[in-house]
Amino acid sequence: MSAVRSWLAEGTSQRWLAGAALLIALAMIAGLVAVVVDVAAGFFWPEPIVSLTLADGRRLLGQEAGREVDPGSPGRERVRINAGNRDLSSSDFVWVRDSEIRERRIDPGAWQLERREYGVFFGFPVRAEIRGVAVDATTSAFTAAVRGEVDRCSALLDTRRRLLRRLDSDHVPVGRLQTRLTSAQRRGADTAALRAALEPAQTRERELSAPALAGLDDVARELAAGTLVMRTGDGREVAIPIAKIVRVIPANALTTPQKLALYLARWWEFLSGEPRESNTEGGIFPALFGTALMVLLMTVVVVPLGVVTAVYLNEYAREGVFTQAVRLALANLAGVPSIVFGAFGLAFLVYTVGSGIDRVFFADTLPTPTFGTGGILWASLTLALLTVPVVVIATEEGLQAVPQAVRDGARALGATRAQTLRRVVLPYALPGILTGTILAVARGAGEVAPLMLTGVVKLAPDLPLDHIPPFLHLERKFMHLGFHIYDVGFQSPNVEAAKPMVYATVLVLLVLVVLLNISAIVLRNRLRRKLRSSAV
């Protein structure tokens, strides 16, 4: 009895409780990170292609993608095969019971094709026809020839993209004239001058774009010049245009360095490429770019706003009911669910401010909205509002940490209040301001809900920053990592195929947020160390 009492009295119980709570929290975080890293890191590693012969005589070619206890017959297992070839069969992922498998082989000749459409293809190469020359798969130069053609097609596609961009910018003057013309017609105004201007503009566009159009024809012809004939696992022969192939992988014949090179190449493609197949394949570059640009815009707005607010609260306002009320409001604002901010952004920024801007500046294009619909500007402003409390609170802490002696020192040298603030107090509070900024950025980078209402889309054809004047298109919709995860993971037509993509995107987002936080801590500590050495 007394042992129990002393155990309680000495706080041992609290210590154990606190320790256990910490352990659980750490374990949950570690578990989350471990799962994400495990799935995402393995996703790009080339797996072998297995050939299965089943009891009913069916033959399957594909990669093993998970295994579990067979719910139909306990004690046995079943394996999931990613058989690809989505264009040929109805389902690319199939469950196979272990008991059904009569034979399992790893065929060194099997190929995996990453395609621009319909996902991966598994099969055996038969022959290829490249610019009228037939090459048989048995010849030694076959793989090199096919790969050369794949690379050439990639280069051609780049050319095509460049030509289309040229055509886009060539069309800008005519496009603007046409918009004005439509609007003038609707208003019933005189259109003669516009029509007169349109004619030469169109002629000029035709002249300008003639070489690009000719180039496009050439590219299209060149792209059609190669065909690869593959045999599927069940013996059918399929002709695949080489232009549709991203990468040719003889998965079972790869050496470890080759696998490593492929792994890195796939990560690079993931980070720098465009998405394909409703985002379930390809890269996430537009989402990364959209996230970065949005966060940048948000920072540009939130930092001055937050710092000025904090300076007013801490330096100028007289402590009292008002400042207490503002602080209370800020603390509450930090706790408001982010979707509420989204609703506010939609109702006020998009529908009120945005529509107002449209009525005044973009009346020509109404009823098609320009700023009166979700866009990166409104999303950034909404997030700026969401993160303002973080910046204010951190900056206030920084300002409160400025020693009175230093403020007095500046005043005693004849500095006015404003000079003291600008030259001494703000530099001293810089670590706090920076911490607040980076915390706000980390929060903003991970926020999704308000963006869904204010401008994020599943697939944005154009980046908000491009070659068409005025280069930065604040009214455009954009892609975002957080929304990308939601979209690919839960809105995708092929959830199974998209799963690894989700994990990889989560990993990128986690790494991004962790990097931001680490840089915040390092920066703050470095500045603090510099400032602390003043204390004697």
Add this chain to the structure above:
Amino acid sequence: MTVAAAAAALSTRDLVAGFGETEVLKGITLDVAPRTITALIGPSGCGKSTLLRCFNRMNDHHPGFFHRGEVLVDERDVYDPAWSLEALRFKAGMVFQKPNPFPLSIADNVLFGPTIAGIKDKRVLEETLVHSLQRANLWGEVKDSLGRSALELSGGQQQRLCIARCLACAPDILLLDEPASALDPIATAKLEETVLELASDVTVLLVTHNLLQAGRVAARTAFLYLGTLVEVGETSRVFSAPRERLTEEYVTGRFG
């Protein structure tokens, strides 16, 4: 005993001052001779610092501060509306108890006053920088690292930097508020040496807790007790032959 009024660099007439309900100074009349070092001594809470801060109006920033009577710097009322706070503080520089360098480079610290006063001439600024650091006995130690952060200096160096920062404003008066209380003996000795050298052309009013320090550097000493000025005179006389019993008890260490 009192200096001729016409020559006093700092003086108060029946100064009553305090914060809120509390009177800290209860009618002080004091004249500080120009170009000498005068020490203000007395036990904690006697009002030394408050008196010192009356001269450059630093008390005005504290809520609830009030005063009656006159405070004169160079014969001129510090509350003269025609005399800006900034100009007053250029004339009467202050060094605080703890070194308070700004989070700027050494050079920017020294030139803080001149820059905010709007001086832009590079040559003038450079001359001021060198001259101020030399007078503060810091030049030799920092001349190769003027761009370094002032916060990397040692405590004693920082305090001399704070003196240099005041000197850059070319003040006639230096108000030192226990400048050595946060320093070790060696740094204190250097600081005292600096202050002694300055006294040839600057009036120094030094608040100190350390009687030995007052004895070492001050030509004159004023003893404050509970907000009243008990005695003021030549330091050697105040220490060896005090006229008041309170002074004698304090300087012999019987209280305080």
